[in-house]
């Protein structure tokens with residue numbers, strides 16, 4: 001079971017991670033803006049731009065999913081069972097909670 005102090009710490013960590021994810025989304029959104037059909041950038045760099053775009057699109061989707069999970073879990077930090085593995089019911093290591101607060105399963109169950 002997490003103490004109140006630990007829950008506060010987790011909540012702060014989640015809020016911080018949400019802020020970071022939101023910042024990342026803004027940057028990625030700019031990077032994923034449509035590749036202009038501009039002949040002046042040349043064929044090779046246009047191909048580069050398209051490649052980068054699909055990498056950035058994937059990063060954007062991943063960040064968006066993570067952001068949703070973080071926002072979701074922020075409401076659950078006060079739940080009695082937060083910090084316990086949803087699969088085996090054992091306490092999740094506090095260090096893991098701070099790094100990946102949106103994961104609700106322990107290390108052994110996530111394998």
Ligand SMILES: [Zn+2]
Nearest residue numbers: 085088106109
């Ligand atoms: Zn487990």
